[in-house]
Amino acid sequence: MGREHATPLLEVRGVSKSFGAVAAVRDVSFPLHGGEAHALVGENGAGKSTIVKMLAGVHEPDAGAIVLEGEERGLAGPAAAQAAGIAVIYQEPTLFPDLSVAENIFMGRQPLGRFGRIDRAAMRAEAVRLFDRLGVRLDPDRPARGLSIADQQLVEIAKALSLHARVLVMDEPTAALSGVEVERLFAVARALCAEGAAVLFISHRFDEVFSLCQRLTVMRDGTWVSTDPVADLTVDQVVRRMVGRDVSTLFPKEDVDPGDVVLEVDGLSRRGVFSDIGFSVRAGEIVALAGLVGAGRSEVVRAVFGIDRYDAGEVRVAGERLPVGTPAAAVAAGIAVVPEDRRQQGLVMEMSIERNATLTRLKPLARFGLLGGGRERRSAREWTKRLQVKYGRLADAVGTLSGGNQQKVVLAKWLATGPKVLIVDEPTRGIDIGTKAEVHRLLSRLAADGVAVVMVSSELPEVLGMADRVLVMHEGRIAAELGRAEATEESVMFAATGRKGAAA
Ligand SMILES: Nc1ncnc2c1ncn2[C@@H]1O[C@H](COP(=O)(O)OP(=O)(O)OP(=O)(O)O)[C@@H](O)[C@H]1O
Ligand SMILES: [Mg+2]
Numbered sequence: 001m002g003r004e005h006a007t008p009l010l011e012v013r014g015v016s017k018s019f020g021a022v023a024a025v026r027d028v029s030f031p032l033h034g035g036e037a038h039a040l041v042g043e044n045g046a047g048k049s050t051i052v053k054m055l056a057g058v059h060e061p062d063a064g065a066i067v068l069e070g071e072e073r074g075l076a077g078p079a080a081a082q083a084a085g086i087a088v089i090y091q092e093p094t095l096f097p098d099l100s101v102a103e104n105i106f107m108g109r110q111p112l113g114r115f116g117r118i119d120r121a122a123m124r125a126e127a128v129r130l131f132d133r134l135g136v137r138l139d140p141d142r143p144a145r146g147l148s149i150a151d152q153q154l155v156e157i158a159k160a161l162s163l164h165a166r167v168l169v170m171d172e173p174t175a176a177l178s179g180v181e182v183e184r185l186f187a188v189a190r191a192l193c194a195e196g197a198a199v200l201f202i203s204h205r206f207d208e209v210f211s212l213c214q215r216l217t218v219m220r221d222g223t224w225v226s227t228d229p230v231a232d233l234t235v236d237q238v239v240r241r242m243v244g245r246d247v248s249t250l251f252p253k254e255d256v257d258p259g260d261v262v263l264e265v266d267g268l269s270r271r272g273v274f275s276d277i278g279f280s281v282r283a284g285e286i287v288a289l290a291g292l293v294g295a296g297r298s299e300v301v302r303a304v305f306g307i308d309r310y311d312a313g314e315v316r317v318a319g320e321r322l323p324v325g326t327p328a329a330a331v332a333a334g335i336a337v338v339p340e341d342r343r344q345q346g347l348v349m350e351m352s353i354e355r356n357a358t359l360t361r362l363k364p365l366a367r368f369g370l371l372g373g374g375r376e377r378r379s380a381r382e383w384t385k386r387l388q389v390k391y392g393r394l395a396d397a398v399g400t401l402s403g404g405n406q407q408k409v410v411l412a413k414w415l416a417t418g419p420k421v422l423i424v425d426e427p428t429r430g431i432d433i434g435t436k437a438e439v440h441r442l443l444s445r446l447a448a449d450g451v452a453v454v455m456v457s458s459e460l461p462e463v464l465g466m467a468d469r470v471l472v473m474h475e476g477r478i479a480a481e482l483g484r485a486e487a488t489e490e491s492v493m494f495a496a497t498g499r500k501g502a503a504a
Pocket of ligand 1: 042046048399403
């Protein structure tokens with residue numbers, strides 16, 4: 001245990017940060033040791049990303065300091081943080097899409113050859129060397145455009161390596177990754193730890209935290225609660241410290257006698273994306289679309305809602321066929337979709353929480369008497385409350401909310417429309433464990449009130465706990481339809497990975 005006494009690579013020492021009246025972080029301290037992955041956990045709005053932004057030089061602490069190898073460092077600006085050896089990997093990296101992978105790694109500091117020209121060969125060779133060190137295969141010459149989020153993160157990590165970063169900070173990096181990609185990211189993080197780097201890892205998924213990290217810090221309401229070796233902790237202990245009370249982590253769906261068929265999808269195909277998708281959902285039912293990331297679930301949802309077109313098949317709501325590629329018609333027919341990528345597709349960051357929660361994006365529809373008015377506003381307020389959205393004032397820009405609270409605003413906005421069909425894509429992604437069961441309870445309640453619910457989810461416990469029926473997608477097709485009783489972790493995974501025959 002000698003490490004306890006060694007000088008930490010980095011120390012967050014008594015830092016505080018307020019935004020107006022909101023004290024986001026108050027007097028928080030914890031050490032990051034070289035060779036260790038350190039988890040930072042807490043409810044939505046606890047202050048985790050604010051800590052990250054102080055490490056990244058984006059925000060300056062109001063009080064306290066970031067101490068690097070025993071030395072206080074003012075990190076005035078991202079360049080200063082970079083120079084100090086701190087690299088931050090965000091959930092959605094920001095590469096330059098038209099530049100090559102290698103150019104992104106060496107942006108602004110390309111190796112120069114004779115006559116001061118950029119030495120492309122040297123740059124490429126160095127990129128290959130970095131990827132080798134990370135144990136990944138990526139073509140340094142390809143443009144960044146079209147890379148998966150997982151690969152974009154690896155490019156960012158390669159860049160961090162080339163800058164000799166000693167501290168790697170990852171803020172919910174796994175939210176949009178598949179299982180295989182998470183494992184690859186963890187292998188890279190472990191390799192960096194083995195080389196003596198320190199990793200700070202933020203996630204709402206406890207299985208990940210417990211598999212990657214050796215030490216764990218809990219924050220609650222902007223304050224420090226505890227820092228302990230992970231080996232000394234149980235999930236229940238961590239949750240209690242985060243939330244300050246015992247919580248049930250799952251809320252199984254109530255049994256409901258299903259009503260009439262509300263949503264019918266028939267032979268839906270989109271060339272190269274999905275084919276022959278057929279299912280129906282009755283009032284009161286929750287039907288889950290399970291499968292691995294990339295199986296085509298979100299694409300099906302987008303087509304049903306009319307965001308994307310399809311080549312064949314049809315979608316009917318209460319027996320009425322919907323026109324292809326017309327979201328307005330889907331909304332008018334009573335479909336609401338909570339998208340997977342809520343930050344980009346669901347919110348206008350500069351607008352107030354209230355306006356976002358009251359359907360601003362569908363304003364044109366209000367003219368036809370479909371939406372808008374005081375009733376929706378009241379209802380949106382009520383939903384933000386029920387979802388425990390943590391905010392200062394409703395008039396604040398939605399962009400000032402923590403990531404998880406932004407997610408909740410999008411949920412609230414769609415729930416407030418009183419839909420007949422509710423399609424939720426990854427309903428609890430980015431949402432903390434304390435509110436998760438609440439989201440499940442709300443979905444169950446909506447179903448009981450006669451809403452037909454379609455839920456896309458990668459979280460098996462959520463699928464098994466909530467769904468009346470599970471449609472498992474594999475490579476753009478429905479590989480299996482399982483009733484509540486047949487759906488188990490094994491049977492779903494079996495179908496999701498494309499294995500045929502009876503599930504063992
Ligand atoms: N730029 C800002 N302006 C005003 N308030 C802010 C700003 N950034 C963060 N906050 C507030 O600070 C608090 C902490 O937010 P932070 O993003 O650090 O939470 P978090 O722990 O990362 O949560 P999540 O798990 O939801 O991502 C929240 O109440 C948030 O609304
Ligand atoms: Mg955050």
